[in-house]
Amino acid sequence: MRARRSTKIIGSVAALAMAAALTACSGDSDTIRIGVKYDQPGLGLDEGGTPVGFDVDVATYIAEHLGYTEDQIEWSEAASANRESFLQQGTVDMILATYSITDERREVVDFAGPYYVAQQDILTAADDTDIESPEDLDGKVLCSASGSRSANNIVDDMGIGAELREAGNYSECLELLSNGTVAAVTTDNTILAGFAAQNPGNYRMTNNPFGEEQYGVGLPKGSTERCEEINEAITQMWDDGSAAQFLEDAFGETDFAYEESTPELAPCA
Known part of the structure; x- marks a missing residue:
């Protein structure tokens, strides 16, 4: 009897653990984790715990295109030195942090975009x-x-x-x-x-x-489908005038002559 009872207890514990794991996975799908800079005025700057700037606006637009509301975004600070490791370790789902697309970086991460071409x-x-x-x-x-x-x-x-x-x-x-x-x-x-x-x-x-610096959306290696979805969002963002508005909001009060032309998107690998 004790053995059968123990088996039932073990089975119950296993079932509860599985349910908890499924719940956790379900919870993860309800949010999207995005890395941005926290120290770059006009692009990604932490203001009272919430980042603001051009990269943040673009990230929010893309997230909404993917089906996430603004309050379902979990922001993380992504410094230049930790962008690859954040994506490789699963710390974030994507990074928009003045992340220039290069062949060297493509060896370890994927990119969607570019969403903007700087110099x-x-x-x-x-x-x-x-x-x-x-x-x-x-x-x-x-x-x-x-x-x-x-x-x-x-x-x-x-x-x-x-x-x-x-x-x-x-x-x-x-x-x-x-x-x-x-x-x-x-x-x-x-x-x-x-x-x-x-x-x-x-x-x-x-x-x-x-x-020329092509700003891309950094993604974990093997994110071809997600890359294609993000490229659709970037195209729509430029077509509907949102990208131009984000640039005006970020740099309109400066003498910086920002580009307002739609960048040529690279194919997703």
Whole structure:
């Protein structure tokens, strides 16, 4: 009798565990976890626990297209250095964090998009008129955030002899620029425009853009179907005028000349 009773108890416990697991899985499907930046004005900035900015607006639009309401989104802070690991470890379902599409990154994650094509530029102190182009950075200290290839584009790809200084994020780069530790900060013009607008009179963009940065929606490897759904959302977002409105909301009060043309979407792998 005890053996039969024990078996029933074990069976009941197993059934309860299975039910709990099914409930947990069901709960997971009721939310979507999205990684965005929390420290980039105009793109992804934490304001009282809720991120705001262009990337956040695009992410919300895509989530709604996928069937999620705004209150079903779980936001996570995605720094440049942890974007791949977040997707590989299942910390988030997708990332929109000025995440440029590159062949190197495609080896470990999938991308939908691009949803926007930015260009690279340079930010200096407001009173520094010596730096107008990448060539002027020769022999100077240049800052870029960990996990970003912006500074490498200048030093490695363009062969300019700048001294690289890596910071944890672009907020730290701005601190180094303010105290004179670095001569300039380089990254996408969208990012630099947001910081310049947040600190009027302190910094100057050269407004001499170069290169191209295709912002993609980062996805776990093997997300072909989800990629296609997101590309549909991106096309619709540009067609119905939402993308242009998001750009105006983010950068309309700055002198940043943002692109308003629909980007050419890459095929989903």
